[in-house]
Amino acid sequence: MSAATSLPGDTPALALPALAVACPTCNSPAGALCTSHSGTRPRRADVHQARTRAHQEQTR
Numbered sequence: 039m040s041a042a043t044s045l046p047g048d049t050p051a052l053a054l055p056a057l058a059v060a061c062p063t064c065n066s067p068a069g070a071l072c073t074s075h076s077g078t079r080p081r082r083a084d085v086h087q088a089r090t091r092a093h094q095e096q097t098r
Contacts, residue, residue, distance in 0.1 A: 048082065049071070049080075049082040049083075050082070050083055050084075051071055051072070051081060051082055051083055051084055051085055052071070054084070054085055055093060055097075056085045056089045056090045056092075056093040057069055057070070057071075057085065058093060058096075059089060059092045059093045059096055060089075060092075061085065061086055061088065061089040061092075062086075062088045062089065062092055063086035063087075063088045063089065064077065064086060066089075071085075072084075072085045072086050072089060
């Protein structure tokens, strides 16, 4: 099953507020999952730390 068709329970990262901003590490756009460092797989359980920090900066 691809990330686009995964259920939210299978992809906990979809519930993270950091998805509201683009990821500076892997360049995933806002709303899209981060990808592995090789860019071949979606990170379904979490987002990059830089994306979390970017979200925190934006919401201050």
